[in-house]
Amino acid sequence: xxxxxxxxxxxxxxxxxxxxxxxxxxxxxxxxxxxxxxxxxxxxxxxxxxxxxxxxxxxxxxxxxxxxxxxxxxxxxxxxxxxxxxxxxxxxxxxxxxxxxxxxxxxxxxxxxxxxxxxxxxxxxxxxxxxxxxxxxxxxxxxxxxxxxxxxxxxxxxxxxxxxxxxxxxxxxxxxxxxxxxxxxxxxxxxxxxxxxxxxxxxxxxxxxxxxxxxxxxxxxxxxxxxxxxxxxxxxxxxxxxxxxxxxxxxxxxxxxxxxxxxxxxxxxxxxxxxxxxxxxxxxxxxxxxxxxxxxxxxxxxxxxxxxxxxxxxxxxxxxxxxxxxxxxxxxxxxxxxxxxxxxxxxxxxxxxxxxxxxxxxxxxxxxxxxxxxxxxxxxxxxxxxxxxxxxxxxxxxxxxxxxxxxxxxxxxxxxxx
Ligand code: ZN
Ligand code: ZN
Numbered sequence: 431x432x433x434x435x436x437x438x439x440x441x442x443x444x445x446x447x448x449x450x451x452x453x454x455x456x457x458x459x460x461x462x463x464x465x466x467x468x469x470x471x472x473x474x475x476x477x478x479x480x481x482x483x484x485x486x487x488x489x490x491x492x493x494x495x496x497x498x499x500x501x502x503x504x505x506x507x508x509x510x511x512x513x514x515x516x517x518x519x520x521x522x523x524x525x526x527x528x529x530x531x532x533x534x535x536x537x538x539x540x541x542x543x544x545x546x547x548x549x550x551x552x553x554x555x556x557x558x559x560x561x562x563x564x565x566x567x568x569x570x571x572x573x574x575x576x577x578x579x580x581x582x583x584x585x586x587x588x589x590x591x592x593x594x595x596x597x598x599x600x601x602x603x604x605x606x607x608x609x610x611x612x613x614x615x616x617x618x619x620x621x622x623x624x625x626x627x628x629x630x631x632x633x634x635x636x637x638x639x640x641x642x643x644x645x646x647x648x649x650x651x652x653x654x655x656x657x658x659x660x661x662x663x664x665x666x667x668x669x670x671x672x673x674x675x676x677x678x679x680x681x682x683x684x685x686x687x688x689x690x691x692x693x694x695x696x697x698x699x700x701x702x703x704x705x706x707x708x709x710x711x712x713x714x715x716x717x718x719x720x721x722x723x724x725x726x727x728x729x730x731x732x733x734x735x736x737x738x739x740x741x742x743x744x745x746x747x748x749x750x751x752x753x754x755x756x757x758x759x760x761x762x763x764x765x766x767x768x769x770x771x772x773x774x775x776x777x778x779x780x781x782x783x784x785x786x787x788x789x790x791x792x793x794x795x796x797x798x799x800x801x802x803x804x805x806x807x808x809x810x811x812x813x814x815x816x817x818x819x820x821x822x823x824x825x826x827x828x829x830x831x832x833x834x835x836x837x838x839x840x841x842x843x844x845x846x847x848x
Contacts, residue, residue: 443609446609446613446618446619447477447478447481448481449613449618449623450478450481450584450612450613450616450618451478451481451482451484451485452485452623452624453584453616453617453618453623453624453627453685454482454485454538454582454584454685455482455485455486455489456485456489456624457623457624457627457628457682457685458538458582458583458584458681458682458683458684458685459536459538459580459581459582459679459681460580460672460679460680460681460682461486461489461490461491461536461580462489462490462536462580462679463489463490463491464490464491464492465490465491465492465534465535465536466491466492466493466494466495466530466533466534466535466536467486467491467493467494467495467535467536467537467538468495468497468527468530468531468535468536468537468538469482469483469494469495469496469497469537469538469539469540470496470497470498470499470538470539470540471496471497471498471499471539471540471542471586472498472499472500472501472540472542472543472586472588473498473499473500473501474542474586474588474589475498475540475542475586475588478540478584478586479496479540482494482538482540483496495530497523499543501543501544501547501590504547504548505547505548505551507559508548508551508552508555508556513555516554516555516558516559516562517558517561517562518562519559519562519563519565519566519567520566521566523566524563524566524567524569524570525566525569525570527567527570528569528570528573531570531573531574531578531579532573534579534677535579536579536580536581536679536681537574537579537580537581537582538581538582538583538584539581539582539583539584540583540584540585540586541583541584541585541586541774541776542585542586542587542588542591542774543588543590543591543713544588544590544591544594544713545591545594545710545713545715545773545774546590546594546710546713546714546715546773547590547713548712548713548714549713549714549715551713551714553714553736553738553739553742554742556712556713556714556739556742557739557742557743560712561746561815564746564815564816565815568815575789575791575792575817576676576791576792576793576798576799577673577675577676577683577791577793577799578675578676578677578799579675579676579677579679580675580677580679580680580681581675581681581683582681582682582683582684582685583683583684583685583776584616584685585612585616585685585774585776585777586612587605587608587609587612588605589601589604589605591608591773591774592604592605592607592608594773595607595608595770595771595772595773596608611768611770611772614764614768615686615764615765615768615777615780616685616686617630617686617764627682630671631671631672631682632671633671634670634671634687634688634689634690635670635671635672637668637670637690637758637847638668638669638670638671638690639668641668641690641692641758641831642667642668644831644833644839645833645834646662646831646832646833646839647661647662647832647833647834648660648661648662648698648831648832649662649756649829649830649831649832649841650829650830650832650838651701651703651822651827651828651829652827652828652829652830653704653822653824653826653827653828654704654824654826655702655704655720656701656702656703656704656822656827657701657702658699658700658701658702658703658723659698659699659700659701659832660694660695660698660699660753660756660785661694661695661697661698661699661726661810662692662693662694662695662698662756662810663692663693663694663695663696663790663794663795663809663810663811664695664808664809664810665795665796665797665809666692666693666694666794666795666796666809666810667692667693667793667794667795667796667798668690668691668692668794669690669691669692669791669793669794670687670689670690670691671687673793676799684776684780686764686765686776686777686780687780688759688760688763688764688765688766688780688781689757689758689759689779689780689784690757690758691755691756691757691758691791691794692755692756692757692794693754693755693756693790693791693792693794693795693810693811693812694753694754694755694756694785694790694810694812695726695810696726696749696752696753696754696790696807696810696811696812697725697726697727697752697810698725698726698810699723699725699726699727699752699753700723700724700725700726701722701723702720702721702722702723703720703721703723703785703822704719704720704822705718705719705720705820705821705822706782706821706822706823706824706827707771707778707781707782707820707821708735708771708773709736709818709820709821710773710774710775710778711736711739711743711818714736714739715735715736715773716733716735716736716737716739716740716743717733717734717735717736718732718733718734718735719731719732719733719740719820720732720733723753726752726753727751727752728744728751728752728787731744743787743816743818744787746788746814746815746816747814747815747816748814749788749789749812749813749814749815749816750787750788750814750815750816751787752787752788752812752814753785753786753787753812754786754787754788754789754790754791754811754812754814754817755784755785755786755790755791755794755817755819756784756785756786757779757783757784757785757786757819758783758823758829758841758842759779759780759781759782759783759784759823760842760845760846760847761782761823761824761825761844761845761846762846763780763781765777765778765780765781766781766782766845768781775818775819778819778821779819779821781821781823782821782822782823782824782845783821783822783823783827783829783842783845784819784820784821784822784823785819785820785822786817786818786819786820787814787816787817787818787820788812788814788815788816788817788818789812789813789814789815789816789817790806790811790812790813792806792811794811795809795811798811823845824845825844825845825846826844826845827842827844827845828840828842828843828844829841829842
């Protein structure tokens with residue numbers, strides 16, 4: 431807070447922050463009375479965390495527990511900890527989160543970390559540390575990817591993130607611009623954000639229903655340096671907007687969200703795909719990604735920046751070279767419309783059609799929650815420690831749907847729904 435800021439503006443900001451918290455609790459989580467809430471957040475998110483905490487208790491939460499991440503402290507580990515330390519993660523912490531989810535807690539993540547935090551650190555240490563976290567978090571993360579519980583992600587602006595997005599702007603101005611972008615794309619800048627979300631959710635559900643009715647067996651992508659055919663999993667289900675978790679609670683897992691998405695077939699991807707945006711992965715930047723798939727597997731991967739991190743990423747395990755998600759997003763979405771690159775997956779994946787390496791969402795396979803891992807794999811759902819979205823959509827990308835009989839139907843032209 432600065433003395434220079436007029437009171438009226440301050441109050442508009444406070445109102446927006448409160449609305450974002452209300453949307454997180456009532457739309458994103460659909461938090462139920464009596465539920466516990468486990469939240470993770472960057473240190474700079476304290477004002478938003480407190481708004482969310484109040485809304486959660488007013489909604490009847492039994493206990494709100496927030497775990498804060500401190501970017502500077504994380505960096506000290508890379509600077510000063512012994513080399514052997516990087517294969518180690520706080521297993522007890524992730525076990526505890528898993529236990530909380532199993533006992534009925536909802537999960538809220540606030541994103542806003544510095545996307546460039548680890549970009550100058552040793553890629554080997556970064557890769558090992560990420561792998562250790564993935565291993566430790568896997569059991570808890572599975573409860574989320576299987577939609578056993580209600581969960582959501584929302585964003586907070588932070589000075590470091592704002593600086594990464596607007597490197598030439600004065601810090602206060604950059605931060606204000608990022609907040610504006612978050613409020614705008616999270617549909618907070620309307621008189622009734624909760625109903626705006628209901629309407630938007632219905633529109634995404636309608637798109638997903640259309641694709642489910644068409645039952646395409648594959649998608650064909652054509653664009654600059656992209657010529658790619660992607661088979662869809664047997665019994666795949668398109669999803670968009672909200673979903674009813676296995677605990678019976680309706681939640682919208684990403685605020686904002688613009689995508690409709692499903693599970694591709696892990697053995698049916700062929701051709702060349704070029705990323706349309708840089709990928710921010712765990713504090714490092716991977717730019718100019720181009721990969722070639724053969725029968726579902728990446729056989730060649732290049733990046734103009736961060737090649738080593740990309741290589742480590744796809745070497746995480748066998749499933750890391752295969753796809754676990756395919757998502758369609760029109761170029762006219764508010765996030766794409768803002769013309770900004772956020773270096774944050776929550777935003778960038780909702781600005782462009784994308785694919786994700788790694789773990790598939792079993793909820794995107796019909797009756798997936800009740801299938802064994804073997805049954806899911808037989809339908810083509812991929813299995814991995816990682817799930818990393820990368821953006822391939824642009825206003826130059828055309829996408830066709832291929833029906834079971836081989837008929838070709840135009841789905842997107844120049845990045846827009848046909
Ligand atoms: Zn996605
Ligand atoms: Zn994803």
